Amino acid sequence: MLLPKPRFMATLWLALALLLSAFAPGARAASGTYEAELPAGLATAKDMCALLPCKDVFPGATYFSERKGQPPYVEAYDKAGKDGKLLGYVMLSTDITDTPAYSGKPVVTLIGMDKIGHFVGVKVLKHSEPILLLGIPESALINFNNQYIGKSVAEKLEIGQSRPDEGVVGLDAISGATVTVIAQNQVMMTSGSTVAREVGIIAPTVREPAHYKVTGEALTWDELVGRGAVQHLRVMPEQLGLDRSADPFIELWFGDLSQPDIGKSVLGATSWDSLKLQLKEGEHAIFIIRTAGRESFKGSGFVRGGLYDRVQVKQDADSFTFRDLDYLNLYGVEAAGAPRFNESAIFIIRSKAFSDAYPWKLSLLGNRVDRATGAKSFTSFDSPYWLPASMLEGGRPKVDVPQAPWVRIWKARGVEIILFVVLLVAVTVVYALRERLTRLSTHKNKWPVNAFKYTAWALSIGFVGFGAMAQPSITQVLTWFHALLFQWTWSLFLSDPFVFLFWIFIIATVFLFGRGLFCGWMCPFGSLQEALYKIARFVGLGRFQTKLPQKWHDRLKWLKYAIFFFLLTVSMFSMGLAEKLSEVEPFKTTFLVGVMNRAWPYGLFVAAILGVSIFIERPYCKYICPLGASLAMPSTFRWFGLKRKQDCNSCKACAVGCGAQAIDADGRIDHRECLHCLDCMILYTDTKGCPPLAKERKRREKDGLEMTPIGDNGYFFPIYPATSFTEQISAKAVGGPDPRMPTDPTLPAHKVDIGKLEWLWLELRDHLWPWSSEGWHSQRALQVAGFSLAIAATVAWIMTAMGTLSSGAIIGWWFGWSVYEVLIRLSGRRYVKDGPWWRDHYRVAGVMDMLSYVGFKNLLIGAALFLALKSFGLLIP
Numbered sequence: 001m002l003l004p005k006p007r008f009m010a011t012l013w014l015a016l017a018l019l020l021s022a023f024a025p026g027a028r029a030a031s032g033t034y035e036a037e038l039p040a041g042l043a044t045a046k047d048m049c050a051l052l053p054c055k056d057v058f059p060g061a062t063y064f065s066e067r068k069g070q071p072p073y074v075e076a077y078d079k080a081g082k083d084g085k086l087l088g089y090v091m092l093s094t095d096i097t098d099t100p101a102y103s104g105k106p107v108v109t110l111i112g113m114d115k116i117g118h119f120v121g122v123k124v125l126k127h128s129e130p131i132l133l134l135g136i137p138e139s140a141l142i143n144f145n146n147q148y149i150g151k152s153v154a155e156k157l158e159i160g161q162s163r164p165d166e167g168v169v170g171l172d173a174i175s176g177a178t179v180t181v182i183a184q185n186q187v188m189m190t191s192g193s194t195v196a197r198e199v200g201i202i203a204p205t206v207r208e209p210a211h212y213k214v215t216g217e218a219l220t221w222d223e224l225v226g227r228g229a230v231q232h233l234r235v236m237p238e239q240l241g242l243d244r245s246a247d248p249f250i251e252l253w254f255g256d257l258s259q260p261d262i263g264k265s266v267l268g269a270t271s272w273d274s275l276k277l278q279l280k281e282g283e284h285a286i287f288i289i290r291t292a293g294r295e296s297f298k299g300s301g302f303v304r305g306g307l308y309d310r311v312q313v314k315q316d317a318d319s320f321t322f323r324d325l326d327y328l329n330l331y332g333v334e335a336a337g338a339p340r341f342n343e344s345a346i347f348i349i350r351s352k353a354f355s356d357a358y359p360w361k362l363s364l365l366g367n368r369v370d371r372a373t374g375a376k377s378f379t380s381f382d383s384p385y386w387l388p389a390s391m392l393e394g395g396r397p398k399v400d401v402p403q404a405p406w407v408r409i410w411k412a413r414g415v416e417i418i419l420f421v422v423l424l425v426a427v428t429v430v431y432a433l434r435e436r437l438t439r440l441s442t443h444k445n446k447w448p449v450n451a452f453k454y455t456a457w458a459l460s461i462g463f464v465g466f467g468a469m470a471q472p473s474i475t476q477v478l479t480w481f482h483a484l485l486f487q488w489t490w491s492l493f494l495s496d497p498f499v500f501l502f503w504i505f506i507i508a509t510v511f512l513f514g515r516g517l518f519c520g521w522m523c524p525f526g527s528l529q530e531a532l533y534k535i536a537r538f539v540g541l542g543r544f545q546t547k548l549p550q551k552w553h554d555r556l557k558w559l560k561y562a563i564f565f566f567l568l569t570v571s572m573f574s575m576g577l578a579e580k581l582s583e584v585e586p587f588k589t590t591f592l593v594g595v596m597n598r599a600w601p602y603g604l605f606v607a608a609i610l611g612v613s614i615f616i617e618r619p620y621c622k623y624i625c626p627l628g629a630s631l632a633m634p635s636t637f638r639w640f641g642l643k644r645k646q647d648c649n650s651c652k653a654c655a656v657g658c659g660a661q662a663i664d665a666d667g668r669i670d671h672r673e674c675l676h677c678l679d680c681m682i683l684y685t686d687t688k689g690c691p692p693l694a695k696e697r698k699r700r701e702k703d704g705l706e707m708t709p710i711g712d713n714g715y716f717f718p719i720y721p722a723t724s725f726t727e728q729i730s731a732k733a734v735g736g737p738d739p740r741m742p743t744d745p746t747l748p749a750h751k752v753d754i755g756k757l758e759w760l761w762l763e764l765r766d767h768l769w770p771w772s773s774e775g776w777h778s779q780r781a782l783q784v785a786g787f788s789l790a791i792a793a794t795v796a797w798i799m800t801a802m803g804t805l806s807s808g809a810i811i812g813w814w815f816g817w818s819v820y821e822v823l824i825r826l827s828g829r830r831y832v833k834d835g836p837w838w839r840d841h842y843r844v845a846g847v848m849d850m851l852s853y854v855g856f857k858n859l860l861i862g863a864a865l866f867l868a869l870k871s872f873g874l875l876i877p
Contacts, residue, residue: 027440033138035576036126038108041369042092054090055113057121061087070312070321071096073195076112088114089195094189101183103127109145109184111191117201119148119192119662124415128576129782134591141175144181147171150568153192154202159185160412179495180404193317198472205318209282209395210357212259219265229262229391230255233362234292234381240379241369250293250364253339254383256356257285257346259391268334275328275346282352286313287330288362289341289615296343298363304762313349314382316361357397359386365550406494417497420468423554424522425457431509431517439679439710443657443689449678454534458597463498465524469586470498472506472523474564474626478571481859496857506631514635516676518658519621519628526621526675529613535613545615553661556623557673561848564629572815574611584624617659621675631850632672639836642669642676643684645714646729647692649736667739670846685710696728743844746831751840767857770821773826818858 077084522869648667
């Protein structure tokens with residue numbers, strides 16, 4: 001019995017309706033701190049606890065001091081007044097570090113710590129992680145933070161298993177939010193240890209003092225800069241969210257005055273001798289001059305309370321701030337060629353924890369204005385400094401730089417990562433050798449292929465999906481797209497090694513073979529659907545299994561592309577909203593979070609999809625999956641496709657058996673839809689299953705002729721050299737379309753009989769110049785409109801380079817131009833290449849072919865232009 005079409009459609013749309021219901025207020029977790037608005041003036045308010053719930057992170061405290069120290073913290077007391085007992089400290093994470101989480105923004109956290117360095121309370125005030133709004137309940141982050149309570153800042157707290165032999169205390173991660181919790185761990189430990197050192201809970205770091213190598217040489221300014229003895233820090237207005245200007249917001253030059261050669265070169269011998277007399281043992285002096293900008297690097301705090309709140313020196317986890325007693329006037333720079341300056345200072349570092357033998361940073365503190373909301377956030381700009389090796393006796397000391405968190409993750413999961421890489425390589429090699437397996441298979445015995453394919457499905461579901469939780473997602477496509485254009489951060493993507501490696505595999509195989517190898521063999525959710533379908537057939541439900549009528553399939557297959565383009569468009573305006581809407585993917589519920597850990601509509605949505613999968617082969621992959629749609633577009637230009645023979649245009653054997661319904665009436669394979677089950681490749685050389693081959697086999701058996709091998713073109717080798725393969729082609733197939741290409745082959749007239757240099761020129765012109773004489777005659781108005789839009793888009797890029805348009809505006813222009821380019825090319829240059837780009841295998845382009853070509857080409861061009869503008873500092877965030 002066939003499943004009636006109305007029942008299937010009702011089930012499909014019911015599933016979509018259930019997804020939408022998941023966004024109802026009662027169905028989602030509380031979202032109180034997602035993009036929450038922080039109190040105005042929080043960054044500079046003295047009485048921080050008047051604005052924030054400090055009592056929530058320090059139970060028992062009733063009175064809190066004003067902000068103290070640099071970076072600032074608040075003291076917690078049991079009561080106000082002189083009799084009040086100091087209980088500990090409260091700190092705001094963004095006062096100390098702005099470590100970004102997966103969203104690229106920090107998780108703003110209020111932290112309580114007692115007098116001996118134990119965490120007593122943690123409260124998230126604001127985060128921008130969409131997965132903690134819908135994908136994972138926000139309570140998961142609360143539970144994660146609660147693990148810190150009672151633990152000491154002096155302990156080694158890391159995500160993962162405890163390692164007592166190494167003194168490491170493990171913390172349980174949040175499944176599906178690995179990058180977020182790694183960043184949060186950095187925030188907690190950096191904030192806690194910084195304040196603990198500042199108040200004396202943790203002993204200051206002891207560093208070997210510098211032993212200077214003195215030559216007595218008077219160095220010019222250019223020589224000081226050239227050797228690295230003087231460093232440079234420049235901040236442009238747009239880096240603070242202000243209007244672009246050719247002039248810096250501030251430009252500073254700084255250096256170490258304690259090294260005699262540098263001190264005498266900058267101050268002159270007399271002034272340096274005077275400075276030396278004022279320095280006590282273990283103290284160091286640095287100089288700072290401002291050569292551009294109207295903002296003071298001294299700030300205004302030194303006027304009110306004697307604190308220079310704009311600059312500080314950082315050395316590893318230690319921060320050194322300056323008060324009025326640490327300041328000396330710098331009246332002039334004696335080094336020849338020194339620039340003119342409008343503000344100057346000598347600051348003295350009095351802490352014995354500081355050593356100028358080791359690297360340090362000058363940090364300029366400030367507030368960045370969000371151009372969209374006007375909100376201010378804490379930020380800092382650092383410039384590194386390390387005395388040249390030639391100015392230190394014995395050169396620079398060896399510095400052990402702590403490993404980045406992502407490096408520790410890769411090492412901790414090294415065995416699993418190696419197994420995962422072996423799996424990906426093995427699947428790629430097996431698939432590359434697929435023709436050997438398909439020739440060993442027949443339509444009645446597919447096990448030479450299925451043994452590998454079913455194994456890949458099992459490993460994909462168990463090891464990749466539920467084990468490594470490495471299910472790729474459309475959110476990663478959107479995140480990587482935005483990161484490429486705005487702020488690429490390797491460390492964030494490397495923090496999840498399985499997803500990172502999986503995407504390398506996906507990108508490589510999509511361009512080699514199309515989306516089918518990943519979607520058909522290695523996608524955990526796709527494999528789960530396929531496994532249910534096969535198991536249902538095995539247990540006797542095969543008679544209920546069916547396909548959608550081809551006309552409905554051909555309509556519904558476009559739905560996934562509409563979803564993908566909709567999500568991509570929404571992400572241009574709101575990445576957070578796009579990630580909420582990406583819940584159209586059931587991947588988080590199935591693998592990352594778990595059905596039992598989410599509200600019932602999410603589980604019901606997964607159950608509906610998997611339920612339909614029992615009767616319809618891979619319905620989600622065919623009709624809904626935006627990830628599949630995003631991979632289908634570059635699959636248009638895969639290098640290697642599945643083979644076809646001329647008789648495929650009249651023989652329907654492969655099309656009838658195609659579970660993906662990717663073979664049309666002319667026997668052509670749509671590689672955007674093909675999931676590479678390889679059933680058609682098995683028939684391709686099966687002398688009993690392929691009708692044209694079976695017919696030729698029977699003829700030869702009847703006439704007693706030799707059974708020669710099957711050639712690459714899918715026909716028997718001719719018995720006699722004088723004969724040809726074409727004699728085996730049926731008369732019906734000869735006059736039909738060529739099914740070896742997705743559309744009819746063509747060759748542009750201007751590409752006929754040309755040399756290599758002319759070919760390169762015409763290739764470049766074809767990609768950059770969409771207009772044509774054919775289009776001018778058929779769609780003149782459209783051509784003129786497109787030409788006008790191209791001029792406007794070019795002007796937009798120029799305006800962006802001049803700093804008068806934001807990146808969001810240029811993206812809008814670029815999208816508009818791309819839409820028009822598709823229309824222009826369809827009216828004239830209606831062709832694309834099939835296979836490797838350096839081969840002139842042109843074919844007539846359909847609408848989806850042209851959308852894929854223009855979209856992918858303009859993405860690459862746009863990314864290249866964005867990166868070029870950013871590298872020259874010509875792009876407004």
